[in-house]
Each structure stands twice: as structure tokens, then as C-alpha cells.
Amino acid sequence: MSDQTNSRKPYSIGHAAKVTGVSVSTLRSWESFGLIEPYKSPSGHRSFAASDLDRIRQIEQLRRVSGMNLSGIRRALDEVPVADDVPAAVPEPERRKVEFEKIGETVRNLRQEAGMSLRELSERTEIGVSHLSMFERGAAFLSPARMSAIAEVFHRTLSEILGGTSRQDMPIVRKGEGRIVSTFGPGVTIEQLTVAERLMDAEVWTIEAGRESDGFYAHDGEELIYVLEGELEITLSGREAAVLRPGDSAYFNSRIGHRWRNLSGGNVVVLWMNTDVERLGSMHFEKRGRRLDLGVSHGTGLGEGGLNVELPGNSETYRVLETHTAGHPTRILIEPLSGIEGETVAEKAQAFERRYDHLRPMLLQEPRGHVGSFGLVPVPSDKADFGAFFITSYGYPRFCGHAVLGYAKALEALGRLKERQRFSVEMPGGIVEVDLGGKGDLIQVCLPAVSVTHRDLMVTVKGKALAVQVSCGSNIHAMVEASDLGLEVTSDNLEQMLAAGQQIRKALAAVQPALEAGLDSVLFCQSIAAGRERLFLAIDRQRYDRSPGVGGVAARMSLLMAQGRLKEGEVMEAESIFGGHLQGRITGIAEGPDGRPAYIPKISGRAHLNGISTLILEPDDPLRRGFLG
Numbered sequence: 235m236s237d238q239t240n241s242r243k244p245y246s247i248g249h250a251a252k253v254t255g256v257s258v259s260t261l262r263s264w265e266s267f268g269l270i271e272p273y274k275s276p277s278g279h280r281s282f283a284a285s286d287l288d289r290i291r292q293i294e295q296l297r298r299v300s301g302m303n304l305s306g307i308r309r310a311l312d313e314v315p316v317a318d319d320v321p322a323a324v325p326e327p328e329r330r331k332v333e334f335e336k337i338g339e340t341v342r343n344l345r346q347e348a349g350m351s352l353r354e355l356s357e358r359t360e361i362g363v364s365h366l367s368m369f370e371r372g373a374a375f376l377s378p379a380r381m382s383a384i385a386e387v388f389h390r391t392l393s394e395i396l397g398g399t400s401r402q403d404m405p406i407v408r409k410g411e412g413r414i415v416s417t418f419g420p421g422v423t424i425e426q427l428t429v430a431e432r433l434m435d436a437e438v439w440t441i442e443a444g445r446e447s448d449g450f451y452a453h454d455g456e457e458l459i460y461v462l463e464g465e466l467e468i469t470l471s472g473r474e475a476a477v478l479r480p481g482d483s484a485y486f487n488s489r490i491g492h493r494w495r496n497l498s499g500g501n502v503v504v505l506w507m508n509t510d511v512e513r514l515g516s517m518h519f520e521k522r523g524r525r526l527d528l529g530v531s532h533g534t535g536l537g538e539g540g541l542n543v544e545l546p547g548n549s550e551t552y553r554v555l556e557t558h559t560a561g562h563p564t565r566i567l568i569e570p571l572s573g574i575e576g577e578t579v580a581e582k583a584q585a586f587e588r589r590y591d592h593l594r595p596m597l598l599q600e601p602r603g604h605v606g607s608f609g610l611v612p613v614p615s616d617k618a619d620f621g622a623f624f625i626t627s628y629g630y631p632r633f634c635g636h637a638v639l640g641y642a643k644a645l646e647a648l649g650r651l652k653e654r655q656r657f658s659v660e661m662p663g664g665i666v667e668v669d670l671g672g673k674g675d676l677i678q679v680c681l682p683a684v685s686v687t688h689r690d691l692m693v694t695v696k697g698k699a700l701a702v703q704v705s706c707g708s709n710i711h712a713m714v715e716a717s718d719l720g721l722e723v724t725s726d727n728l729e730q731m732l733a734a735g736q737q738i739r740k741a742l743a744a745v746q747p748a749l750e751a752g753l754d755s756v757l758f759c760q761s762i763a764a765g766r767e768r769l770f771l772a773i774d775r776q777r778y779d780r781s782p783g784v785g786g787v788a789a790r791m792s793l794l795m796a797q798g799r800l801k802e803g804e805v806m807e808a809e810s811i812f813g814g815h816l817q818g819r820i821t822g823i824a825e826g827p828d829g830r831p832a833y834i835p836k837i838s839g840r841a842h843l844n845g846i847s848t849l850i851l852e853p854d855d856p857l858r859r860g861f862l863g
Contacts, residue, residue: 245282247272248573254290258575259616261290267304269293269311337396342370344388359383377448379493389652391453399429412438421445435508441466446495455488455509464502468494550851552597556844557640560781560814563844564640565597566610574613580662582613583623583630592859594625599860602849605776610637618658618665620645627862628777633663633708635784635837639677642668643841663708676838679784682708683824683832684792688749693741695719695734702742703793709754711789712742716758723760723768725811728778731758735772755779757786766807776862782808787818788835795820795833815839
């Protein structure tokens with residue numbers, strides 16, 4: 235394909251993913267399936283035309299709303315001629331109509347994905363089995379109240395069940411351009427103006443005479459009803475029915491049971507607005523130019539009244555969610571970033587490093603962070619339920635257990651788990667399983683197997699012979715007994731342990747040069763009582779783990795197992811020098827690649843929310859990249 239042809243395809247694959255809401259990996263799989271044909275440069279870079287973006291949206295519409303598989307989508311698209319990329323006259327918009335039988339198919343797919351029978355769904359919604367079966371086959375309708383009951387079972391909103399609009403961020407909706415949804419039976423037509431795109435869903439309902447909601451229903455959010463034509467009776471739970479006429483409106487919390495009906499002899503046309511609570515708590519947010527809205531508070535002093543901050547022109551803002559796990563912080567970047575592409579999370583971390591590495595010291599180092607700051611960047615994953623890679627002031631770790639626990643806390647708080655107790659997370663270092671069902675709200679993570687690779691490596695530190703044990707799993711740890719150095723693992727000895735950690739690293743490099751390059755930390759251990767350890771992880775001369783260390787707990791358990799001081803299934807309690815607690819147990823023993831026992835650890839702990847922050851980067855800040863004090 236010539237460069238001239240490519241000039242008509244100016245959009246990168248990252249841009250295509252951002253504006254259509256379809257991941258880069260999904261776009262590549264569609265390309266391999268023959269559904270899309272982007273331009274591909276000799277170096278492998280893909281680019282798209284505006285018509286390609288329209289086709290992607292059409293495929294996504296057929297897949298998500300109509301429930302078609304890729305083979306069916308290809309057959310359907312093959313029947314429609316592909317538009318030429320040469321600019322042509324813009325045709326009149328077509329009214330997009332979604333037939334009710336497609337909604338039934340969507341509900342059937344949700345039910346089957348949940349492993350739920352028709353009878354189970356019937357019991358939870360109080361809708362007859364035969365009626366549900368007919369609805370899924372497209373032979374019957376469901377009322378708004380019954381559709382709302384189904385949406386609640388699957389932790390979805392009605393807009394998610396019915397599907398939403400997609401307008402390339404265009405603010406104008408011309409008459410007749412709305413997406414028509416007909417699923418509540420003859421006599422009720424919904425024209426979606428904008429749904430599932432922003433904080434508000436806007437629809438125009440046309441309700442024929444005698445139609446009603448079929449009882450009360452409720453859902454999350456708030457809603458506004460404004461009557462354009464006719465008369466609509468609206469009843470809120472605990473209140474008398476009221477009749478709304480043209481120009482009348484009703485605004486209420488959607489969690490209050492509500493019902494409606496058309497008692498007039500003609501049609502009622504209503505503008506219906508809803509907010510979506512899930513979107514209000516979304517990771518994504520909108521910037522408001524040079525102004526940051528801080529909300530409204532009451533009282534006296536600086537924090538009184540409605541507050542906003544005026545920012546200098548060309549300022550940048552980055553939203554982060556802060557957590558800590560047993561004392562060690564995780565700063566989760568929830569600012570959407572484009573261009574983080576890759577088939578795996580490791581490749582996406584590399585894409586971030588190429589394009590956004592300048593953000594890493596800014597986000598984590600002083601004056602916005604500190605030497606112990608640790609960052610996590612959430613990304614989609616095709617191999618696990620969620621993906622994440624890690625950033626620090628010194629690089630890109632492939633694995634971090636404490637950050638995964640903090641990520642789990644954040645996902646739960648943001649409503650991303652849909653009440654799931656178990657899920658998986660892909661990291662550059664592999665995939666781990668997370669379980670929120672531990673006793674006392676403990677979060678559990680199953681780590682890769684750990685082996686003790688070196689026993690009693692003798693080094694000399696300050697003229698003393700010291701035995702070092704080395705474990706290898708998700709991280710490589712050099713373990714020492716603090717008492718062999720005449721130290722106790724306490725906060726008073728923090729500086730001494732950091733200094734000793736550097737000396738141990740140098741001593742190991744002298745006897746095992748290959749080991750030093752991959753060593754993650756030096757682990758100082760002190761047995762407090764049976765089944766209870768105090769641990770301190772020294773990463774380098776300045777950096778250390780404020781918690782006992784998820785990887786450190788796994789390493790210590792592997793050594794105790796190898797020494798016969800811990801049994802499979804026994805719980806080991808670990809504490810930090812600051813009072814943070816983690817616990818772990820070995821759930822199985824396998825044979826490592828070198829024939830050594832490989833111990834499979836499960837670590838449990840609590841993570842807590844610290845706050846939500848918006849970091850500001852002014853254009854003339856001389857310390858834009860941050861510094862390490």
C-alpha cells in the first residue's frame with residue numbers, strides 16, 4: 235500500500251481504540267479474523283481511516299447489543315458494501331432501531347455466562363419461566379419493572395441491557411438521529427439521545443394510551459422526567475399519584491420505588507433523564523479547562539462554601555487513588571492515558587516507558603511523592619480479569635504483592651468487581667489469583683512458587699562471618715538472621731539495617747556475581763514466637779518496605795519449610811517494624827525445575843484507602859520531573 239493511500243488513514247491503533255472503546259488487542263484479533271483491514275506499514279504500525287472507525291463501532295454494536303458472534307458479524311457485514319475512504323457527501327442519518335428480540339438474546343447470554351438456569355432467574359425476578367423463555371426467544375415482551383428486576387440480578391443498569399449510543403463525542407443530536415429501542419411491548423418506544431456515554435442518560439419516551447410500567451421498580455441513580463406532550467401519571471412509593479402535563483417535571487432519587495402510566499386517550503411524549511452511579515464512581519473523569527472543582531462544604535475559614543482552584547494555562551493534572559497495605563503505600567494512576575498498547579501487560583508497561591516515562595519521577599518523587607512511593611498503572615488484560623504494571627522511582631518492577639492487595643481494595647471500592655469474590659490480575663511477572671473472601675475481610679493472593687536456591691552462603695560483613703539464605707520466586711531475596719549481626723528488627727535499628735543491607739549486597743557480589751544482578755532485596759528476619767516473625771525488607775540504601783513485604787513473607791516461609799520449622803498449611807504471622815501485619819501459609823509443595831522443592835504460598839492482609847488526589851503540574855515548574863531527597 236502506498237504512502238498516498240496511508241495519508242487517507244491518519245489514525246493510529248491507539249487512537250482507534252480510544253475513540254471506539256475497543257481494546258488494541260481486540261482490534262488486532264478482528265484484523266486477523268478479516269473483520270477490519272487497517273493500513274500496515276513495513277515496520278508493522280497500523281493506521282485507520284474514519285470509515286474504519288465506523289466499521290469498528292458497527293462490529294462492537296453487533297457484538298455487544300445484538301449478541302452476534304464474529305462469524306455472524308462477518309456474514310452480516312459482507313452483505314453491506316464497504317464505503318470508499320474518498321470523502322463523499324454526508325448522507326442523511328438513519329434511525330437505528332434495536333428489536334426487542336435482540337435484547338432477549340442479550341439477557342440469555344448474561345444468564346448463561348452466570349451459569350444460571352431459567353428457573354433460578356424466574357425465582358429471583360418473580361417472572362414466570364415460560365414468559366422468560368419466550369422473551370429470550372424474542373416471542374414476548376417484558377415491562378420496564380420486569381426488565382429492571384433482570385438488570386439488578388446481573389448487576390447491570392437498564393442502559394447496559396438495552397445498549398447505549400456512540401457519537402464520537404459529538405454534542406449535537408439532530409431530530410431522528412436517536413437510537414430507537416423497542417422492548418417494553420407494543421405502545422412504548424424509546425429514542426436514546428445519549429446513553430452510557432456520560433454522567434447523564436437522555437431519552438425521549440413515547441407512551442401510547444393505556445400503557446404502564448407494570449408496577450413499581452427502583453434502581454441506582456437519580457432521574458428527571460419532563461413531559462413534552464400529553465399527560466402522564468407518576469407515583470413514588472409512599473406518596474399520592476400525581477399527573478404531569480406538558481411543562482411539568484418530576485425529579486427524584488431512583489432508589490425510591492416508582493411507577494407510571496398513561497391514563498389519557500392519546501400519546502404521552504416524555505424527556506427522561508437518568509444518572510448512572512457506576513459512572514459517577516468511574517476511574518475516568520473530565521477536566522474542566524483551567525479549573526478544578528473541589529465541591530461544597532459548610533463552616534468557617536478557607537474551606538467554607540463552594541471551592542474551585544484556578545490553574546495557570548497549559549497546566550496538567552493527574553488523578554490518583556491512594557492505598558496502603560500493612561503500611562506500605564500504593565499510588566494508583568486513574569488518569570486515562572492513550573497509546574499504552576501491547577498484547578500483554580508487559581508490552582503495555584514497555585509502551586508506557588517509551589511514551590510516558592517522564593511521568594514516573596513526577597508522580598512518585600518529591601515534591602509530589604517521597605522515596606517510598608510506589609505506583610500502579612491499571613490496564614486491560616486479555617489473559618486475566620484485570621491488568622496492572624508497576625512504577626517506582628528506580629524503575630519498573632515485574633511483580634509486587636502489596637500493590638496487588640491495594641489494587642484489589644481499589645477495584646472493590648470503585649464497584650469494578652460486581653460483587654465477585656475471586657478474580658485474577660496479570661502483571662509483567664505473571665498472573666496471580668486474588669480472593670476477597672478471607673476471614674476478617676482479609677484479602678488473599680496466591681503467589682508463584684518459591685524455592686530456596688542457596689543455603690548458608692557465607693559472606694563477611696564488618697569482619698564477621700554471616701550465613702545468607704537466598705530464595706527465588708516472584709522476587710529474589712537474600713535472607714539473614716538479624717541476631718547474627720547483633721541487631722533486633724526494630725524501627726530504632728532502621729539505619730543500621732539499611733547500611734548492613736548494602737554491605738551484604740557487596741559481599742554477595744564478591745562470592746556470587748551473577749546473583750547480585752537479580753537480587754531484589756535483603757530480608758532481615760527475627761523470630762518473635764512460634765509462628766510469628768518480624769521482617770524488614772531493605773531494597774537499597776534509601777528504600778525499604780514499610781510493610782512486612784508480601785514477597786518477604788513468602789520467602790521467609792519457604793526457608794522455614796526447608797528447615798523443618800514450618801509445616802504445610804500452618805499459618806505464619808508477620809509484622810513490620812511499624813506495626814503492619816500480614817500472614818501466610820504454604821498451600822502446596824511442587825518440584826522446581828532444578829529438583830528443589832518449590833513452595834506455593836498464599837499471603838493474606840488488609841489494604842486501606844488513603845485518599846483521592848489530583849496532582850498538578852504547572853508549565854513553569856522547575857521541578858517538573860521531581861527529585862529524590
